Amino acid sequence: MAPPKKRRPGYSRKAQYGLFLGYVVAVAGMVVAVLLLALSVIDPRGYQAVKGAALDVTAPVSEGGRSIVRFFTDIGDTVSDYFRAGSQNEQLRAELATAQQELVRAQAAEAENRRLLALLGLAREAQDEVTVARIVGSSFESPRRLATLSAGSSAGVALGQPVRAPEGLIGRVIETGRWASRVLLVTDGSSSVPVRLVRDGTPALAVGRGDGTIELRTLEVGQNPFRGGDVLVTSGIGGIFPPNIPVARVVRLEGDTAIARPIANPARADFAIVQRAWQPAANAALDAAQPQPIAPPVTGPPPPAAQGTTTPAQRQNDPRYQPALQSGNAAPPVATTPPQGQQPQGQQPGTPR
């Protein structure tokens, strides 16, 4: 039906202007919203202060309700336990028998591990955890997979820190308030975690799919290194996530990739541990090292080293050491850049590439 000719809400000037102003504000607000969104895309941390404050206000509400939800969940569990007691008893007995064998094996392995560590002179690193907090809620209405954590910057939580449950990795911090923070779960579509296969160490990338599963991508082409039930742990590559935190278990294979489920379930986890962003040991050594004096600019080929007086190690520590120039004088210096005005190298006949 065609719109009516007269859209005015009666003859009141005030009502007419009010309606018009409403539309002006609405359209202007939409333009502002688009700008806000564009800024969020460019700089996701831009509204840290505003969003952190909102998080501080809203998180206590979730936290209060958490115990109520847990109470009802526990009632459900208790009732189902009661009905399943018989079959569960049998099953637990079988599990206990297996677990005892495993325990003996694990104790032996641990003893050996300790001995080897002592041999190498390594102390077991203290877990550098920032704080332990509760997961109090999540963004269950949106396509993002974010969880709210009941600890913020006052407890030392900072952006980018990894968050784990005792069972495995949960995600990392992407927003912090003063008393609450928001965690990007490993199942979110924008989360990718460098992992490796426990069985043979194959490196892979665990990318969230947004539906509670994780896609595992490898660099290998043509063959799929995963099998159902494989466990993946963080590899520590690229920092942020410390190595050897369990991440996911493979559920099924899909072509070159595998679909996995996270091992830690944030809905069930009582506590989450916030850890310091992991820096590889090499970086620490680099930071601790004394700054080297800057060598003078190289003016010519280095003097030939006197044979027998210096070891290779000493020579390599010399900043002017250039192995290509040291190995004999027979090879003439190679021109690395083609002279100007020539054809591109690929078209020159007989040029080895």
Place this chain on the structure above:
Amino acid sequence: MSRIAGSSTEVAIRDFRNRFVPLISTIFGIALGLLPFVATIPLVPDLGFLALLTWRLLRPEIWTANMALGLGLLNDLVSGNPLGQSMLLWTATFLALDLIDSRLGFRDYWMDWLIAAGAIIFHTVGAWYIALLMGSDILISVIVPQILVGIFAYPVAARIILTLDRWRLAR
């Protein structure tokens, strides 16, 4: 309850109820997003949007389009969306509904449901697209259950809002 207000206080209470029940119930819907509930699959529709949409379809005259802007900002802050997402989507929905209302002579319940279904699809896909822009690369099939649940939650929301509206206007 007496049909006649006995005192000026009672008049004030009824006036307050008359004016603010839609707003308060929508804010309550937004606050439901704070429920301490960790979901692995996006399944629950945006309850604040559902409440707002139902009020708008039931009582087109109570809110102008700029109302959706403020409530959208509140929703963004509460549910942790990127700032501007609900502001944009909710206001766009309101403007579209104004256009539809100016062209339709009347709506019945089934048409309301159809319009609501369209609005829910627009809202969910819009949220998905904004998440995509923010780097969350997920398949669109992941949000299909959320759209379906939202569409089938509309009748329930309509019943609840209708009850509230009757109570709001009761004498």
